Amino acid sequence: xxxxxxxxxxxxxxxxxxxxxxxxxxxxxxxxxxxxxxxxxxxxxxxxxxxxxxxxxxxxxxxxxxxxxxxxxxxxxxxxxxxxxxxxxxxxxxxxxxxxxxxxxxxxxxxxxxxxxxxxxxxxxxxxxxxxxxxxxxxxxxxxxxxxxxxxxxxxxxxxxxxxxxxxxxxxxxxxxxxxxxxxxxxxxxxxxxxxxxxxxxxxxxxxxxx
Amino acid sequence: xxxxxxxxxxxxxxxxxxxxxxxxxxxxxxxxxxxxxxxxxxxxxxxxxxxxxxxxxxxxxxxxxxxxxxxxxxxxxxxxxxxxxxxxxxxxxxxxxxxxxxxxxxxxxxxxxxxxxxxxxxxxxxxxxxxxxxxxxxxxxxxxxxxxxxxxxxxxxxxxxxxxxxxxxxxxxxxxxxxxxxxxxxxxxxxxxxxxxxxxxxxxxxxxxxxxxxxxxxxxxxxxxxxxxxxxxxxxxxxxxxxxxxxxxxxxxxxxxxxxxxxxxxxxxxxxxxxxxxxxxxxxxxxxxxxxxxxxxxxxxxxxxxxxxxxxxxxxxxxxxxxxxxxxxxxxxxxxxxxxxxxxxxxxxxxxxxxxxxxxxxxxxxxxxxxxxxxxxxxxxxxxxxxxxxxxxxxxxxxxxxxxxxxxxxxxxxxxxxxxxxxx
Numbered sequence: 001x002x003x004x005x006x007x008x009x010x011x012x013x014x015x016x017x018x019x020x021x022x023x024x025x026x027x028x029x030x031x032x033x034x035x036x037x038x039x040x041x042x043x044x045x046x047x048x049x050x051x052x053x054x055x056x057x058x059x060x061x062x063x064x065x066x067x068x069x070x071x072x073x074x075x076x077x078x079x080x081x082x083x084x085x086x087x088x089x090x091x092x093x094x095x096x097x098x099x100x101x102x103x104x105x106x107x108x109x110x111x112x113x114x115x116x117x118x119x120x121x122x123x124x125x126x127x128x129x130x131x132x133x134x135x136x137x138x139x140x141x142x143x144x145x146x147x148x149x150x151x152x153x154x155x156x157x158x159x160x161x162x163x164x165x166x167x168x169x170x171x172x173x174x175x176x177x178x179x180x181x182x183x184x185x186x187x188x189x190x191x192x193x194x195x196x197x198x199x200x201x202x203x204x205x206x207x208x209x210x211x
Numbered sequence: 212x213x214x215x216x217x218x219x220x221x222x223x224x225x226x227x228x229x230x231x232x233x234x235x236x237x238x239x240x241x242x243x244x245x246x247x248x249x250x251x252x253x254x255x256x257x258x259x260x261x262x263x264x265x266x267x268x269x270x271x272x273x274x275x276x277x278x279x280x281x282x283x284x285x286x287x288x289x290x291x292x293x294x295x296x297x298x299x300x301x302x303x304x305x306x307x308x309x310x311x312x313x314x315x316x317x318x319x320x321x322x323x324x325x326x327x328x329x330x331x332x333x334x335x336x337x338x339x340x341x342x343x344x345x346x347x348x349x350x351x352x353x354x355x356x357x358x359x360x361x362x363x364x365x366x367x368x369x370x371x372x373x374x375x376x377x378x379x380x381x382x383x384x385x386x387x388x389x390x391x392x393x394x395x396x397x398x399x400x401x402x403x404x405x406x407x408x409x410x411x412x413x414x415x416x417x418x419x420x421x422x423x424x425x426x427x428x429x430x431x432x433x434x435x436x437x438x439x440x441x442x443x444x445x446x447x448x449x450x451x452x453x454x455x456x457x458x459x460x461x462x463x464x465x466x467x468x469x470x471x472x473x474x475x476x477x478x479x480x481x482x483x484x485x486x487x488x489x490x491x492x493x494x495x496x497x498x499x500x501x502x503x504x505x506x507x508x509x510x511x512x513x514x515x516x517x518x519x520x521x522x523x524x525x526x527x528x529x530x531x532x533x534x535x536x537x538x539x540x541x542x543x544x545x546x547x548x549x550x551x552x553x554x555x556x557x558x559x560x561x562x563x564x565x566x567x568x569x570x571x572x573x574x575x576x577x578x579x580x581x582x583x584x585x586x587x588x589x590x591x592x593x594x595x596x597x598x599x600x601x602x603x604x605x606x607x608x609x610x611x612x613x614x615x616x617x618x619x620x621x622x623x624x625x626x627x628x629x630x631x632x633x634x635x
Binding site for chain 2: 005006007008009010012016017020033039049050071072073074098099100101102103115116118128140141142143144145146191194195198199202208209210211
């Protein structure tokens with residue numbers, strides 16, 4: 001299996017990293033760049049998927065938080081400081097040409113990552129994402145162009161969960177959200193969690209190493 | 212020829228898809244491989260390329276309509292007289308799947324990207340300051356491509372490069388690759404279990420590592436003839452138990468012998484504080500006790516003030532409090548020397564780690580009967596003796612081999628000549 005490139009954008013606003021992924025997706029599509037994983041931490045922002053129900057956002061119009069309508073799948077979600085956002089830009093022809101497989105694989109990466117932190121996380125039947133008990137900890141939304149992916153998943157590490165109060169994340173009304181910090185009771189080192197993600201990613205996607 | 216466009220199968224268990232958006236209208240021409248529409252499945256939105264070039268003559272599925280995989284959603288009239296497939300009866304679904312699987316050939320999108328790339332090259336004019344950093348850090352073309360420019364026209368600024376260099380230094384890839392190449396435990400497999408250390412274990416781990424990183428550990432060992440004490444204990448243990456209510460063990464003997472030696476060698480009863488030596492007035496002995504939660508080292512304070520019976524009572528009460536988890540934080544602090552009696556586990560000898568900030572520790576082995584040579588005025592003879600191997604670990608930063616050796620020899624003499632009259 002090809003080696004995968006790691007790109008850590010650090011702290012970057014949504015708009016810029018969005019443009020960055022789009023450009024990278026194009027490069028991967030024409031074989032100009034190897035499959036990559038982008039890590040980024042965003043400013044507070046709400047994003048919609050293309051078929052999101054706008055009524056799931058309940059904030060007032062004068063809220064200072066930016067809202068973006070994106071081309072990914074899935075419902076509304078929140079990104080912000082303390083949350084690891086991971087955008088794998090992969091040509092699924094190098095892995096498996098299946099949307100279902102890819103989404104379950106991303107879930108597996110999050111579950112394995114949390115296992116390394118001694119947190120037992122699970123899937124919920126019919127609901128994409130990763131859950132700890134009845135609270136969502138990892139959210140997913142993906143866009144594909146000719147089997148090349150963009151967008152990906154967000155994992156709440158030290159996220160300020162109050163921002164989720166104003167939305168119905170992913171349109172799921174019955175369950176809450178949680179974070180690693182909330183579960184463990186201590187703020188976590190983001191770079192360590194990123195390492196865990198990469199180790200789990202290597203395992204799930206059968207990757208030998210990173211560049 | 213009219214080609215049916217069908218809802219593609221995007222995954223093994225996916226049976227339907229939602230049409231999100233058509234990129235073309237009826238009457239428009241579409242190139243082969245050009246993005247024709249967008250569909251949604253699960254939480255993935257996908258852009259679907261056209262399987263053929265031609266004029267769109269019918270759009271069956273409207274946005275938000277859900278179609279089964281394989282259902283016809285549009286029709287394209289091929290402009291070419293020679294369809295891609297020579298077999299006209301081939302299943303339409305297969306055509307679209309083949310198209311998705313194929314690597315995109317030259318199309319508009321490719322041209323667009325090459326334009327983009329050339330734009331990027333133009334932006335790759337770097338200021339001398341940026342060039343200097345690039346050269347200094349041996350950044351490759353690949354590196355530069357992955358830097359997001361925040362300057363005018365997305366130009367890469369000095370700050371962008373410096374930020375990238377900083378990130379590269381604690382490069383995730385290097386760390387993770389290193390971890391991946393290390394033998395890993397299969398987490399949660401049948402052969403192994405992953406459990407977080409409890410609080411006490413974590414503390415012990417840090418404390419032990421810290422001690423090895425601090426002291427210059429050296430060890431000397433000696434054999435101590437405990438026969439007299441062993442005989443004494445077996446003779447007196449019943450009376451002792453009747454009188455005190457707990458067992459007479461060897462520990463208070465060892466403590467008393469150590470206290471005597473520590474009084475003769477005050478340097479063994481000291482601590483190092485940077486370049487200074489703190490010699491302690493009192494003898495506070497840390498006693499290593501195995502508990503369900505791991506090693507604890509409660510402290511017996513002012514041992515020099517206690518007579519033998521006092522030591523017996525203190526050893527017993529501290530050990531009991533430790534195992535019953537009734538220790539107060541103060542009970543674990545202020546030791547000036549430590550004793551680890553792993554002999555209770557029948558171990559012959561060992562090399563204990565110094566309990567910081569002490570400079571010495573005794574490792575007491577099990578008392579075992581040995582055939583030993585006994586020297587008498589009438590010549591040598593072989594006899595059976597109860598031998599206890601004792602090891603002294605000490606900090607060579609402060610104590611030299613000669614001092615350590617003299618100390619353990621003094622302790623041996625104390626034990627072998629233990630004053631056994633009127634102990635209690």
